[in-house]
Amino acid sequence: MVKIVIVGGGNVATHLVKAFSKTKEVSLVQLYARNYEHVTHLKHYTPITNNIESLVKADIYIIAVSDDAIAEVSSKINQKNSLIVHTSGSASLNSLKNNGRKGVFYLLQSFSKEKNVDFSTIPFCLEAEDKNDLILLKKLAYSIGEKIYDINSEQRKRLHVAAVFVNNFTNHMYKIGSDICSKHKVPFEVLLPLIQETAKKITELTPEEAQTGPAKRNDQKTIQNHLNLLDSEQQEIYKLITKSIQNNGEKL
């Protein structure tokens, strides 16, 4: 049985506590959070401490704190024989400052506190310095998940940027669509089926195959009509993305 301690009081820590509590292969022996109040609702899952000096012994410590706090928190975990992993998409493995084994246990999904998480659909991106540690992390991941990937620090950094494009920037495209609708008294819900279809299409076609529209067809008349309907910031974005669609990544 793998003994683990979770370190952190945010969304990722909370969802991991709930998930690991249900598994038989893993024993969650403690949760550490700086602010005890943030995690009191988790006390029936596992013992909680807000004193990092009083961490109990475990095989793996999973640090789910903000990127800036990883170095400090990891340096305070004095467990030379344990594996310490962080859960950040953008921090490298070496941002861990413990004296001993290091790894990464990155879950590529956008978590919100209220919403239940289906771990079977979430990609686990794993990394460890030592081959046996990677095997251990895979065992841990498979106890709650199904989609497990070996991703090194360089790849993970890139994946994190890519995630900004497909998540935050896509959401901003929705925002602009929503702004245009509300300015002209059209309910945003009219666009929702198209949004769903666009996301669905990409599971069957490559983004290049899936692309349609005036930029792809180089339909200058429609492009000009569209630009005339937009404010200056929207125009700037429209022009730049249209140009990029037409370049089709050739500058890469």
Added chain:
Amino acid sequence: MVKIVIVGGGNVATHLVKAFSKTKEVSLVQLYARNYEHVTHLKHYTPITNNIESLVKADIYIIAVSDDAIAEVSSKINQKNSLIVHTSGSASLNSLKNNGRKGVFYLLQSFSKEKNVDFSTIPFCLEAEDKNDLILLKKLAYSIGEKIYDINSEQRKRLHVAAVFVNNFTNHMYKIGSDICSKHKVPFEVLLPLIQETAKKITELTPEEAQTGPAKRNDQKTIQNHLNLLDSEQQEIYKLITKSIQNNGEKL
């Protein structure tokens, strides 16, 4: 029983032929297509002609041709007592050049020829000059669909631009994500659950509420790290959208 003729040989015409053939309230009496060969597979649904002079009489003619051809095709339909509608998101009602009643029957979805269409999820955006014609179009729409909206020409133009943002431009965000992945040998499928979650979230939250990430948090350190990983075109897009997220539509 409403008698209709469909004019066009593309994806929209094809899907409309199949859908209207199944309804009891509507009788599809003819399909016109310039290229007979493109639509021969539809001949068991309805009689086909490639001679616009030989259109049969109907209550409504639905023109599903490219924007540039709407004026010419509509001017050739000599049926003064019939309602003639086009199916374009970007053409105005007045792009119809028939002598008589005009309307618009715009389906806001991205159609592909191979894929079956679930019309119950597709928004029908309707417009007509005459109140009774609008009622007639609604009857037509409800015979195959469920989501029916009154959208005038000005609103529809805006909706069409908004659709470019949430569909084509979103797809380009996927493309950039995919380019970054393939350059660093990460399978694009790792990003698919996040893409699905981003699209799903927007059915429950406004785009503003749903936004997360370094731009929203104004996390300059992460933004700088990300920029260092991108090529010049990607950097330009990253910077512009980050700025726009931070402006939060205030220039609108």
